[in-house]
Amino acid sequence: MAAARQAAGLYVHVPFCRHRCGYCDFNVLTGHDASLRETYVAALRQRLGQVAADGWPAMASVFIGGGTPTQLTAGQLGTVLGAAREQLWLREDAEVTVEANPEDLDAAFAEGLAAAGVNRVSLGAQSFDAGVLSFLDRLHDPATVPAAVRALRAAGIAELGLDLIYGTPGETAGSWAETLRAALALEPTHVSCYALTLSPGTPYWRQVTLGQRSAPDDDLAGDRMQAADEALTAAGYERYETSNWALPGSRCRHNLATWAGGDYLGVGAGAHSHRQGRRWWERRATHAWLRGVDAGDPVGGGEQVSPEQQRTERALTGLRTVEGVARSDLAPVDERACRDLVRAGLVIDDGEVLRPTRAGLAQADALVRALLA
Amino acid sequence: MAFSIEQIRNFAIIAHIDHGKSTLADRMLQHTHLVDDRTMRDQYLDRMDLERERGITIKAQAVRMPYTSDLDGQDYLLNLIDTPGHVDFTYEVSRAMNSCEGAVLLVDASQGMQAQTIANLYVAIEAGLEIIPVLNKTDLPAARPEAVAIEVAGLLGGDPEDVLRVSAKTGEGVAEVLERIVADVPPPKGDRDAPTRALIFDSEYDAYRGVIPYVRVVDGVLRPRQEIRLMATGFHNEIDDLAVISPEVKPIAELGPGEVGLLSASIKAVDQARVGDTITDHRHPAEGPLPGYREPTPMVFCGLYPVDSDDFPDLRDALDRLRLNDASFTYEPETSAALGFGFRCGFLGLLHMEIIRERLDREYDIELVTTAPNVRYEVELEERLRKPDEDSVLHLSNPAEFPEPNRIAEIREPVVDAMIVCPSEHVGTVMQLCEHRRGEMRSMEYLTEERVELRYLLPLAEIIFDFFDKLKSGTRGYASLDYEHAGLRTSDLVRCDIMLNYETIDAFSQIVHRDHAYEYGKAMVNKLRELIPRQMFDVPIQASIGSRVIARETVRAKRKDVLAKCYGGDVTRKRKLLEKQKEGKKRAKQVGAVEVPQEAFVAALSVDRT
Numbered sequence: 011m012a013a014a015r016q017a018a019g020l021y022v023h024v025p026f027c028r029h030r031c032g033y034c035d036f037n038v039l040t041g042h043d044a045s046l047r048e049t050y051v052a053a054l055r056q057r058l059g060q061v062a063a064d065g066w067p068a069m070a071s072v073f074i075g076g077g078t079p080t081q082l083t084a085g086q087l088g089t090v091l092g093a094a095r096e097q098l099w100l101r102e103d104a105e106v107t108v109e110a111n112p113e114d115l116d117a118a119f120a121e122g123l124a125a126a127g128v129n130r131v132s133l134g135a136q137s138f139d140a141g142v143l144s145f146l147d148r149l150h151d152p153a154t155v156p157a158a159v160r161a162l163r164a165a166g167i168a169e170l171g172l173d174l175i176y177g178t179p180g181e182t183a184g185s186w187a188e189t190l191r192a193a194l195a196l197e198p199t200h201v202s203c204y205a206l207t208l209s210p211g212t213p214y215w216r217q218v219t220l221g222q223r224s225a226p227d228d229d230l231a232g233d234r235m236q237a238a239d240e241a242l243t244a245a246g247y248e249r250y251e252t253s254n255w256a257l258p259g260s261r262c263r264h265n266l267a268t269w270a271g272g273d274y275l276g277v278g279a280g281a282h283s284h285r286q287g288r289r290w291w292e293r294r295a296t297h298a299w300l301r302g303v304d305a306g307d308p309v310g311g312g313e314q315v316s317p318e319q320q321r322t323e324r325a326l327t328g329l330r331t332v333e334g335v336a337r338s339d340l341a342p343v344d345e346r347a348c349r350d351l352v353r354a355g356l357v358i359d360d361g362e363v364l365r366p367t368r369a370g371l372a373q374a375d376a377l378v379r380a381l382l383a
Numbered sequence: 384m385a386f387s388i389e390q391i392r393n394f395a396i397i398a399h400i401d402h403g404k405s406t407l408a409d410r411m412l413q414h415t416h417l418v419d420d421r422t423m424r425d426q427y428l429d430r431m432d433l434e435r436e437r438g439i440t441i442k443a444q445a446v447r448m449p450y451t452s453d454l455d456g457q458d459y460l461l462n463l464i465d466t467p468g469h470v471d472f473t474y475e476v477s478r479a480m481n482s483c484e485g486a487v488l489l490v491d492a493s494q495g496m497q498a499q500t501i502a503n504l505y506v507a508i509e510a511g512l513e514i515i516p517v518l519n520k521t522d523l524p525a526a527r528p529e530a531v532a533i534e535v536a537g538l539l540g541g542d543p544e545d546v547l548r549v550s551a552k553t554g555e556g557v558a559e560v561l562e563r564i565v566a567d568v569p570p571p572k573g574d575r576d577a578p579t580r581a582l583i584f585d586s587e588y589d590a591y592r593g594v595i596p597y598v599r600v601v602d603g604v605l606r607p608r609q610e611i612r613l614m615a616t617g618f619h620n621e622i623d624d625l626a627v628i629s630p631e632v633k634p635i636a637e638l639g640p641g642e643v644g645l646l647s648a649s650i651k652a653v654d655q656a657r658v659g660d661t662i663t664d665h666r667h668p669a670e671g672p673l674p675g676y677r678e679p680t681p682m683v684f685c686g687l688y689p690v691d692s693d694d695f696p697d698l699r700d701a702l703d704r705l706r707l708n709d710a711s712f713t714y715e716p717e718t719s720a721a722l723g724f725g726f727r728c729g730f731l732g733l734l735h736m737e738i739i740r741e742r743l744d745r746e747y748d749i750e751l752v753t754t755a756p757n758v759r760y761e762v763e764l765e766e767r768l769r770k771p772d773e774d775s776v777l778h779l780s781n782p783a784e785f786p787e788p789n790r791i792a793e794i795r796e797p798v799v800d801a802m803i804v805c806p807s808e809h810v811g812t813v814m815q816l817c818e819h820r821r822g823e824m825r826s827m828e829y830l831t832e833e834r835v836e837l838r839y840l841l842p843l844a845e846i847i848f849d850f851f852d853k854l855k856s857g858t859r860g861y862a863s864l865d866y867e868h869a870g871l872r873t874s875d876l877v878r879c880d881i882m883l884n885y886e887t888i889d890a891f892s893q894i895v896h897r898d899h900a901y902e903y904g905k906a907m908v909n910k911l912r913e914l915i916p917r918q919m920f921d922v923p924i925q926a927s928i929g930s931r932v933i934a935r936e937t938v939r940a941k942r943k944d945v946l947a948k949c950y951g952g953d954v955t956r957k958r959k960l961l962e963k964q965k966e967g968k969k970r971a972k973q974v975g976a977v978e979v980p981q982e983a984f985v986a987a988l989s990v991d992r993t
Binding site for chain 1: 919921943944947953955957958961964973975
């Protein structure tokens with residue numbers, strides 16, 4: 011916590027996507043043109059200038075997420091990062107991550123990113139199973155992933171994460187194992203494995219509701235998660251959060267700080283910020299956000315997190331990580347439930363900190379419900 | 384209009400549910416021109432929504448019908464005393480019967496006599512009432528009036544020809560019934576000059592005027608401003624208002640011997656004016672009360688707990704208020720490790736329990752968890768293991784309070800004299816059911832060739848769960864049941880405990896016969912396995928007697944319970960999702976880390992025991 015207070019993280023949201031995938035409920039915008047993207051980049055620069063007045067501490071990390079950040083050009087991403095360096099205090103050793111779609115990454119793009127100071131790329135590989143990719147409406151060919159990895163390596167970007175999705179209907183234990191094998195063959199420094207989630211309002215959700223597609227199965231997802239954990243552990247990766255594994259020294263510092271309750275500044279449509287117990291968010295709709303920046307304030311809402319809510323948030327994010335949560339942050343703990351969980355091998359209790367076990371990480375939400383008295 | 388005592392006819396209607404009592408009463412109201420066709424509605428006398436919905440009478444009613452005979456042209460005053468029609472309210476029925484001189488025995492011409500009708504008929508005969516047998520629904524295709532008339536006449540020792548036939552629905556024959564009442568039911572006897580004695584046969588509660596007793600004057604008179612005393616409770620006060628129902632409430636200047644009406648005297652609680660008590664004049668009291676007063680005794684008990692523990696004070700207030708108009712249920716605070724703070728409540732019977740529950744839900748809007756009903760046991764303790772401050776005999780209505788098995792010398796349980804009437808082809812099924820429920824056969828009598836009356840001594844505990852449903856389904860709905868309490872019997876009973884994740888859940892403990900314990904335990908753990916959602920870890924469910932486990936099942940753990948992604952720093956959204964889940968969890972009960980849904984607590988109710 012102390013370290014988190016000294017430094018902060020910067021999150022930049024890029025809402026653009028080529029199209030909306032059927033399962034996605036993120037804040038994205040499709041059907042945009044080059045001029046809108048240009049306008050958006052200009053607005054980000056302007057916004058960074060506005061927030062500079064708030065006196066943020068040094069930024070230990072930058073994370074450009076989306077949407078699809080690589081819908082912007084490498085040059086535009088460079089412009090945004092440049093503005094961040096001008097307006098805020100970016101530490102020399104800052105971790106600078108960009109989320110990327112593999113089909114956008116050629117050698118030139120990769121070199122552009124490296125030149126802009128990007129030192130970590132998180133690649134949306136999702137799967138190496140063409141059937142799964144098609145179910146997910148992902149447009150890329152699995153073969154584009156190795157090419158993208160090669161381009162990034164050639165450009166000198168060493169920290170390479172691959173994002174994978176499991177639990178898609180049609181996926182088999184064999185095809186998931188194959189995806190994991192293919193991912194590991196690329197020797198990423200970091201792997202995130204997410205269960206396919208059915209989000210209300212998405213096209214996928216509508217299809218499930220109409221009985222046209224089947225919903226993800228939690229038990230099956232549990233099996234896949236375990237298979238991933240076993241394969242990744244065997245390959246030398248350490249699990250540090252419910253959905254994240256990394257080689258030693260390659261954990262995502264930006265996310266770690268966020269989960270630990272640290273401060274972060276978010277700019278861009280729908281971006282969330284947190285500072286000393288206060289949360290706020292910028293307007294979600296891109297055009298509304300653009301108008302807001304123009305008028306000097308794109309903030310859409312906010313809240314002062316009450317101590318009780320802070321406790322819930324600590325539990326929610328902390329119990330997903332191997333570091334766990336200090337008992338003092340959770341108090342009062344339901345001790346009877348805690349004893350049950352320790353006995354069931356889901357939680358380790360050293361009297362100071364409650365840490366989820368591997369099995370516990372798969373049930374983190376349930377742990378929170380049970381432990382908060 | 385004042386009536387002399389010779390003009391008065393007080394009568395009740397004895398009928399089984401759905402045999403048409405309320406419809407006949409409706410027709411009488413119309414035929415005596417008390418209610419015109421325009422203002423008529425079905426079940427005119429049943430006032431509670433609950434009564435209309437369920438087609439049953441819970442509270443007694445007394446309606447005053449002036450009537451001019453078509454035969455002799457004379458004026459009469461008919462008082463119809465409508466009684467509740469359920470075994471839970473036998474005592475109330477007997478008090479109402481004691482307020483009458485005659486009774487119409489109303490029998491469905493296709494279904495024949497039912498156990499409850501027979502039981503109430505015996506109450507009426509015991510009270511010395513003139514019985515007027517009437518067949519209803521004679522116009523229906525399935526009617527077999529001849530056979531049923533023979534059955535009825537056989538029971539009454541009369542001539543089948545004397546059994547009247549009506550269709551309460553169309554009104555046909557109703558005039559004849561009224562004439563027969565005038566002709567056969569004797570006028571009341573009573574001494575106008577003697578000290579006042581009036582019987583309370585029911586009461587209702589009015590938020591403004593307090594308890595309103597329904598009374599039948601036996602001797603003397605009642606007048607507004609008269610100072611009265613209730614002989615059993617000692618309560619005394621001045622009569623504020625005196626009234627009759629005809630068919631709406633009308634004030635009246637005097638009620639003389641034989642008359643029926645209601646009064647208000649600023650009686651604050653039903654405890655002060657109980658059914659069966661005698662009202663007398665405070666200054667010139669009668670020498671003794673009318674016979675037959677009894678304190679209400681609850682027979683069936685269950686725990687009532689608020690779903691949301693914050694509702695506990697509201698539940699207490701609601702029970703306090705319900706108690707104001709129902710003196711026959713009891714409640715005491717208790718705590719359960721599983722359910723928190725609640726009350727152990729006592730009821731006259733299962734229907735009574737359901738009614739109270741439903742009224743709490745409807746009138747007070749409190750969501751409740753109800754534990755499985757049970758009876759009150761007498762537990763005699765082993766003398767040498769008795770603690771110094773302990774009584775040698777405990778009266779326990781909560782299984783969780785039972786002492787350790789080795790400390791118990793003997794357990795006695797309440798038993799009932801049950802009467803079951805069923806078609807002879809189903810006798811085998813009924814006997815099987817009764818034997819399985821530990822019944823001892825007392826007698827078996829053929830009412831006619833097709834219909835049998837069986838009498839069994841049965842443990843009350845065995846009939847408060849699903850006995851009636853089983854009886855009905857085993858006889859295609861033809862059997863009927865009535866019972867009266869018959870004291871206590873020593874039985875080989877044990878407490879069966881249920882453990883969830885190795886912890887005993889007090890609210891699940893139940894007293895069962897040793898021979899049935901295994902079967903019961905197995906059924907319970909199976910049922911709970913279905914009802915308890917999968918948790919984070921395997922949850923064993925065990926049934927045990929003392930420390931011996933007799934049945935076991937396991938609820939298998941979920942493989943995953945976590946949202947995959949916590950993205951973009953939007954912690955607010957995730958927190959709100961969890962807060963919503965926690966709201967849902969509030970409705971379930973937490974046992975350690977195990978969430979137990981409310982439904983599980985009434986699981987015992989639906990455990991198939993046959």
